[in-house]
Amino acid sequence: MRFLRPRVGAMLRSQPHRRRMLALALAALGLFLASHVQAENSAIRIGAPLPLTGALSPEGLKLQQGYELWKDVVNAAGGINVGGTKRLVEIVYYDYQSATPKAVQLAEKLATDDKVDFMFSPFGSGATKAASTVSERYGIPTIAPTASSAEVYDQGYKNLFGTFTDNSTLSEPMTDIAKAKAPKVQRIAILARNDLYPLALGQEFEKSGKKRGFEIVYFGKYAINTLDHASALTEIKGANPDWIVATGYINDMILIRKQMADLGAKAQVVTMINAPAYQEFIDATGPLAENVTSATWWHPAEHYQSKDAFGSTEHYTELFQNKFKSLPDFTNATGSASGVVLQMAIEKAGSTDRAKVREALAAGGFDTFFGPLSFNAAGQATSYVPPVFQIQRGKAVVIYPDAIKAGDLQLGVQ
Amino acid sequence: MRRALLLGGLAVLALALAALPFMSGNYLVRLATIAFMYVVLASSWNIIGGLAGYPSFASAAFFGLGAYGSAIVRAHAALPLAWCAGALTASLFALLIGPAILRLRGHYFAVASLVLAPVLRELVNGATDLTGGGMGLTLPGSTALSVDATARLYYAVMLAAAVGTVLFTILILSSRLGWALRCIEQNEDASTVLGVNTLTAKVAAFVASAAPAGLAGAIYATWIGYIDPTDVFDDLLSVKPIVMAFLGGVGTIAGPVFGAAIFVALEELVWRNVLNFHAGILGIIIVCLLVFIPGGLGSFRHAAARVRALASKQTNGTARVRSAA
Numbered sequence: 028m029r030f031l032r033p034r035v036g037a038m039l040r041s042q043p044h045r046r047r048m049l050a051l052a053l054a055a056l057g058l059f060l061a062s063h064v065q066a067e068n069s070a071i072r073i074g075a076p077l078p079l080t081g082a083l084s085p086e087g088l089k090l091q092q093g094y095e096l097w098k099d100v101v102n103a104a105g106g107i108n109v110g111g112t113k114r115l116v117e118i119v120y121y122d123y124q125s126a127t128p129k130a131v132q133l134a135e136k137l138a139t140d141d142k143v144d145f146m147f148s149p150f151g152s153g154a155t156k157a158a159s160t161v162s163e164r165y166g167i168p169t170i171a172p173t174a175s176s177a178e179v180y181d182q183g184y185k186n187l188f189g190t191f192t193d194n195s196t197l198s199e200p201m202t203d204i205a206k207a208k209a210p211k212v213q214r215i216a217i218l219a220r221n222d223l224y225p226l227a228l229g230q231e232f233e234k235s236g237k238k239r240g241f242e243i244v245y246f247g248k249y250a251i252n253t254l255d256h257a258s259a260l261t262e263i264k265g266a267n268p269d270w271i272v273a274t275g276y277i278n279d280m281i282l283i284r285k286q287m288a289d290l291g292a293k294a295q296v297v298t299m300i301n302a303p304a305y306q307e308f309i310d311a312t313g314p315l316a317e318n319v320t321s322a323t324w325w326h327p328a329e330h331y332q333s334k335d336a337f338g339s340t341e342h343y344t345e346l347f348q349n350k351f352k353s354l355p356d357f358t359n360a361t362g363s364a365s366g367v368v369l370q371m372a373i374e375k376a377g378s379t380d381r382a383k384v385r386e387a388l389a390a391g392g393f394d395t396f397f398g399p400l401s402f403n404a405a406g407q408a409t410s411y412v413p414p415v416f417q418i419q420r421g422k423a424v425v426i427y428p429d430a431i432k433a434g435d436l437q438l439g440v441q
Numbered sequence: 442m443r444r445a446l447l448l449g450g451l452a453v454l455a456l457a458l459a460a461l462p463f464m465s466g467n468y469l470v471r472l473a474t475i476a477f478m479y480v481v482l483a484s485s486w487n488i489i490g491g492l493a494g495y496p497s498f499a500s501a502a503f504f505g506l507g508a509y510g511s512a513i514v515r516a517h518a519a520l521p522l523a524w525c526a527g528a529l530t531a532s533l534f535a536l537l538i539g540p541a542i543l544r545l546r547g548h549y550f551a552v553a554s555l556v557l558a559p560v561l562r563e564l565v566n567g568a569t570d571l572t573g574g575g576m577g578l579t580l581p582g583s584t585a586l587s588v589d590a591t592a593r594l595y596y597a598v599m600l601a602a603a604v605g606t607v608l609f610t611i612l613i614l615s616s617r618l619g620w621a622l623r624c625i626e627q628n629e630d631a632s633t634v635l636g637v638n639t640l641t642a643k644v645a646a647f648v649a650s651a652a653p654a655g656l657a658g659a660i661y662a663t664w665i666g667y668i669d670p671t672d673v674f675d676d677l678l679s680v681k682p683i684v685m686a687f688l689g690g691v692g693t694i695a696g697p698v699f700g701a702a703i704f705v706a707l708e709e710l711v712w713r714n715v716l717n718f719h720a721g722i723l724g725i726i727i728v729c730l731l732v733f734i735p736g737g738l739g740s741f742r743h744a745a746a747r748v749r750a751l752a753s754k755q756t757n758g759t760a761r762v763r764s765a766a
Contacts, residue, residue: 080720082671124720126675127672128661128665131665132471132472132475135467138468139466140466152581154667157665160588160666164467164589164592174577223575225575226575226576227576248575250563305601337709441542
């Protein structure tokens with residue numbers, strides 16, 4: 028370094044050099060500023076705190092896939108049409124390590140440091156609720172992709188819009204169908220994973236069942252990471268239920284289904300949420316998957332024609348498969364749907380002004396590949412019916428709602 | 442002279458802390474609030490871990506109990522009452538469990554204290570009717586206050602808790618209990634011979650360590666507004682305060698305070714610059730710090746004193762010092 032200094036000094040001392048250097052520096056500065064200003068003009072920045080490591084990382088990565096697919100499709104088409112000018116989308120990701128306090132902290136960082144225009148909520152109802160305080164504080168319209176519990180939306184906030192309908196929209200139609208199609212089914216056994224959403228869902232099934240005069244003969248919870256369900260299933264078998272409901276994630280469901288067969292726990296109806304929607308479940312359990320019912324907010328077997336960036340559910344599924352070599356599930360889809368809703372609201376508002384976009388979001392009426400999306404006064408989606416389906420001959424067949432159904436409820440699970 | 446300097450420094454610090462929430466963005470205010478929370482946890486750990494020399498991993502248990510205690514009371518009562526309930530829950534738990542596990546020493550005590558948080562986590566998970574189980578608990582938000590005011594309120598409350606914990610430690614250190622604890626730290630058998638009721642002193646220290654940690658958990662719960670068992674009984678809540686105390690200097694008053702501040706600052710700095718491998722880098726930095734300055738930052742003062750002593754002796758020109766050096 029030292030041997031350079033005299034030469035630079037000499038250069039600066041000679042007048043022509045000095046001027047040229049100054050001009051160069053100014054030009055560089057100008058270029059830098061111009062590019063910076065242009066970047067700020069062109070890209071719409073969206074903040075997305077995600078659990079990319081830790082216990083929730085599988086779900087976090089799925090959400091990110093959903094966001095990325097939407098971003099790629101939109102940017103490939105030149106960006107979002109904001110009142111006639113196309114602006115690209117930029118998503119700022121942070122990993123909150125599956126820790127809720129860190130998610131809130133990062134939401135605050137996205138709002139103040141990164142100055143994002145809009146936000147996507149962290150994963151799950153709890154973290155979404157905790158972080159929604161930040162969006163509300165800074166008036167940032169925020170799409171919640173994975174918050175289904177009604178309590179998330181009860182704070183009177185104006186900036187939170189969730190794509191998932193309430194948990195009861197999964198349990199209500201299922202109990203209706205059982206009541207109508209299987210009059211002999213009376214006794215329900217429920218086994219729920221002791222975790223925010225699966226447990227809440229189990230409780231919804233208990234409520235919906237009681238409301239329709241079913242008898243709840245067993246309600247059990249299993250801990251996260253349980254590797255042996257034998258004792259719970261033996262109790263269930265002893266309770267002699269007509270209908271077994273199990274909630275949890277795919278690995279839990281595969282294990283429970285296999286152990287049910289080992290122990291000879293049978294029932295007329297077996298409902299498992301969320302796993303049977305995935306091909307992995309059918310592959311892993313083989314003939315045991317037959318006649319298992321399930322419900323979810325979105326399934327690739329749906330056929331929505333949409334006015335969004337994807338055009339239809341089929342086209343979305345195709346694009347997803349091309350990019351990630353697997354079938355999209357409801358977590359992937361809700362990530363993409365969050366982007367789609369935000370995009371449609373911006374285009375409708377013709378501006379990225381937060382107040383105008385918030386108004387457009389609240390007005391609703393978005394036709395998406397995920398289903399028609401409108402939000403109630405609290406901000407939760409109420410506009411579509413989550414499908415109920417059953418595995419029949421190794422395929423997921425939609426049995427509800429009537430508009431898209433491809434089969435009827437079959438009784439008897441081995 | 443030194444006293445005046447210390448008082449002057451404290452006055453400047455107090456002014457800076459008072460001005461911070463009005464001068465800076467809410468993100469910095471949040472970071473500072475988190476730092477205060479860790480000051481409480483590290484200082485409270487210091488009472489049992491530093492003064493008495495008992496390697497406790499119970500901070501997470503106290504923190505979680507405080508959080509759930511306050512969350513359950515908060516549904517029916519005002520904020521200050523909820524905070525008191527949190528501190529009380531943790532203290533009662535320490536009072537009940539202390540006499541049992543404080544009879545163990547060294548590694549055995551460490552392991553016994555380590556399992557408290559997981560056991561409580563499972564209990565809370567199971568008691569769905571009271572705690573919401575794995576669904577967590579949502580606390581009622583304070584709708585009366587503006588969002589900026591809420592940020593400042595929790596900044597102030599957490600700061601007060603941190604200052605209170607430090608004063609509490611000073612009080613203990615200068616009391617008979619403080620003497621007893623330091624005797625136990627030096628040699629427990631010898632202190633029994635001297636007439637110290639070691640079990641009583643240790644239980645008192647355990648409870649004194651639990652109350653501030655429970656309070657921190659209580660304030661945290663009302664601040665974040667949503668708690669679940671994995672968040673508030675997180676094992677890292679036991680480990681981080683210990684690392685902070687070691688960074689700053691175990692068994693001193695100021696050590697845990699500086700340790701917590703440095704840890705939070707380091708964590709933020711590393712996280713901002715190394716997005717993909719931040720946890721790993723932070724771990725490496727901490728291991729290096731602990732290996733190369735095992736006495737924490739406090740050891741710098743001793744080192745400075747030694748250098749000064751050496752320098753003054755050298756000016757005297759004695760050959761003895763030179764040969765020793």
